[in-house]
Amino acid sequence: MLEAANIIKTFRTRGVESPALAGASLTVAPGEFVAIVGRSGSGKTTFLNILSTLLTPDSGQLRYKGEDITALPPAALNRLRREDFAMVFQFHYLLPCLTARENVLLPFLHSLAPVSAEVRRRADACLDRVGLGGKGDKLPGHLSGGEQQRVAIARALVKRSAVLFADEPTGNLDRTTGESVMDLLADLGNDGLSVVMVTHDEAHAARAHRTVHMADGVMA
Amino acid sequence: MNILVIPLRNLRMKWARSLLLLLVFTLGVASIVALNLVSGVVGESLERKLVAYGANILVMPRTEKLTVSYGGFSMGDMLLGASDLDEARTMERIAAIHHGSRVSAIAPKLVSMARVDGTAVGVIGVRWEREMAIKGYWAVDGEFPAREDGVLAGSRAAASLGLVPGDTLSLGSRTAVVTGVLRPTGGDDDSVLFTGMDFAQAAFGRPGRADYVEVAALCAGCPIEEIVDQIAEALPGAEVQALQSVVRQRMYSVDFVQRLILSVSLIILLIACAMVGATMLSSVNERIREIGLLRSLGFSRPGVFAIFCFEAVVLGAAAGCLGYVAGHALSLRVIGALDITEGATLAFSAAGLALTCLLIVAVSVLSAFFPAWKASSVEPSEALISL
Ligand SMILES: Nc1ncnc2c1ncn2[C@@H]1O[C@H](COP(=O)(O)OP(=O)(O)O)[C@@H](O)[C@H]1O
Ligand SMILES: [Mg+2]
Numbered sequence: 001m002l003e004a005a006n007i008i009k010t011f012r013t014r015g016v017e018s019p020a021l022a023g024a025s026l027t028v029a030p031g032e033f034v035a036i037v038g039r040s041g042s043g044k045t046t047f048l049n050i051l052s053t054l055l056t057p058d059s060g061q062l063r064y065k066g067e068d069i070t071a072l073p074p075a076a077l078n079r080l081r082r083e084d085f086a087m088v089f090q091f092h093y094l095l096p097c098l099t100a101r102e103n104v105l106l107p108f109l110h111s112l113a114p115v116s117a118e119v120r121r122r123a124d125a126c127l128d129r130v131g132l133g134g135k136g137d138k139l140p141g142h143l144s145g146g147e148q149q150r151v152a153i154a155r156a157l158v159k160r161s162a163v164l165f166a167d168e169p170t171g172n173l174d175r176t177t178g179e180s181v182m183d184l185l186a187d188l189g190n191d192g193l194s195v196v197m198v199t200h201d202e203a204h205a206a207r208a209h210r211t212v213h214m215a216d217g218v219m220a
Numbered sequence: 221m222n223i224l225v226i227p228l229r230n231l232r233m234k235w236a237r238s239l240l241l242l243l244v245f246t247l248g249v250a251s252i253v254a255l256n257l258v259s260g261v262v263g264e265s266l267e268r269k270l271v272a273y274g275a276n277i278l279v280m281p282r283t284e285k286l287t288v289s290y291g292g293f294s295m296g297d298m299l300l301g302a303s304d305l306d307e308a309r310t311m312e313r314i315a316a317i318h319h320g321s322r323v324s325a326i327a328p329k330l331v332s333m334a335r336v337d338g339t340a341v342g343v344i345g346v347r348w349e350r351e352m353a354i355k356g357y358w359a360v361d362g363e364f365p366a367r368e369d370g371v372l373a374g375s376r377a378a379a380s381l382g383l384v385p386g387d388t389l390s391l392g393s394r395t396a397v398v399t400g401v402l403r404p405t406g407g408d409d410d411s412v413l414f415t416g417m418d419f420a421q422a423a424f425g426r427p428g429r430a431d432y433v434e435v436a437a438l439c440a441g442c443p444i445e446e447i448v449d450q451i452a453e454a455l456p457g458a459e460v461q462a463l464q465s466v467v468r469q470r471m472y473s474v475d476f477v478q479r480l481i482l483s484v485s486l487i488i489l490l491i492a493c494a495m496v497g498a499t500m501l502s503s504v505n506e507r508i509r510e511i512g513l514l515r516s517l518g519f520s521r522p523g524v525f526a527i528f529c530f531e532a533v534v535l536g537a538a539a540g541c542l543g544y545v546a547g548h549a550l551s552l553r554v555i556g557a558l559d560i561t562e563g564a565t566l567a568f569s570a571a572g573l574a575l576t577c578l579l580i581v582a583v584s585v586l587s588a589f590f591p592a593w594k595a596s597s598v599e600p601s602e603a604l605i606s607l
Contacts, residue, residue, distance in 0.1 A: 054516055055601040074521065082518025089604060093513040095226065097233035102225065110519045115221045 249543025
């Protein structure tokens, strides 16, 4: 389904080179829940950003459904991000001016076309699923950290995309809230959604179908 | 609900910032609108007032002077060509020129000589209401002639002839009555007598004729030479002259005021633009992660650009409308307070409102252009990292 081969990425800031990835590879099957674990600075985020097309690798190849997506033109790239990929970050990145429900609908607010009633129902169902059924009208500022992250997960779910990328989704949450978020993610795998999750928590990684270890920019 | 909900909600959430921006922008627009409306009205009445300081175009019969001498003996000057103008035809043609609406007064004159008690004096036949339009500075002891045979005496002529209101005198073939004496003007008017045109034409046996015509025209949008040319074309037998110094002076004062107002307007607009631009720029920096998120959700670059531009559109449209209405109200008050604009009217123009809104929207979007462009070029991964 998703295949990354020999990805290399080096960051250059003001002449200083910091190698992040030195030939990382990964294959994700449909419906598979893969956890990437590794110490801080091992290149997990960089790798996930490249997998999710948010970052372009220096070299290496990225294939999705058999198609090379390493260097897509902007329009195709936007469509891929809109329709096939969904992301959950360590930080929720909710728009503070929109209500929880509107934030969940955000993936459908990319054009002048109005959001259909069907999509609105779906958004409410997603809010229900993450346990925020009654809080759709609240602004993010009035939600707790765990609730904010769950709105972010609902925002990722509403698209019914094929692959979900999660970068330390529980990193900013306390133990119990983190557990509930993990329950949600583990549940998604049962829906046929492929999940790639970055974490440094071995206990959370254990909930995945498969765990991949990273160290110094390569698979350990 | 569509993409526009994002800028709208953002304006609402940052209501204090939005209100402040709106206030500054509206004030700017209001003062520009007020300045321009007031300057328009003041300019117009200024034109009317300036016209009262005299005519600026002279229409005379075209003559050629020939100095005749024969056998070393000078026989004086001979005038060739028409010696006077057909009053009705001349006036009609001047009024009908292309820039006819710019002509504020056409004052014909018939010049004759008469002897009063043995003293020679010039008698000028005029159309009273037209003459008064270009002689706004005239003041009279007694009354302006209302009767056909009324005479208005210049101050020096009255003194030398011993005329006071009520005196009768014979002019040409008729008898006339002095109804008023002009206060000193310091000009040629002081040494002559004025009578009605019809009276002068009858008394001196020249019905329907005029010796020359003074024209007062003010053309804010075109050079006075154009009006002169048009009159010359309409009257092939006449000589048309612009009294240049008067013209220049008049145009200069109107021009100067308008130029000053234009510069002030531009500066105000520039300040408002800079504020919108700076606020938008800081907003982009502050929302960089939101922008990164939108890009990660598959929002296109034009989409992100549109979000920021639309905020400027909303601000500009609101400021344009409010500012125009406020500016209109303000100029009504100012015009009411200025006594030089008495009789001036200021109609509310829907087209002006629409045009102002459109212009301000354009200006506002233009100032948001760079910040919006900056927002749209944010790379998602970079933006999301800058936590
Ligand atoms: N935008 C960036 N600019 C420069 N260096 C970066 C950037 N992002 C990551 N790095 C560097 O790349 C390496 C891997 O970072 P990252 O992928 O964030 O690791 P992890 O997520 O495993 O903690 C680190 O050494 C980090 O300093
Ligand atoms: Mg990381």
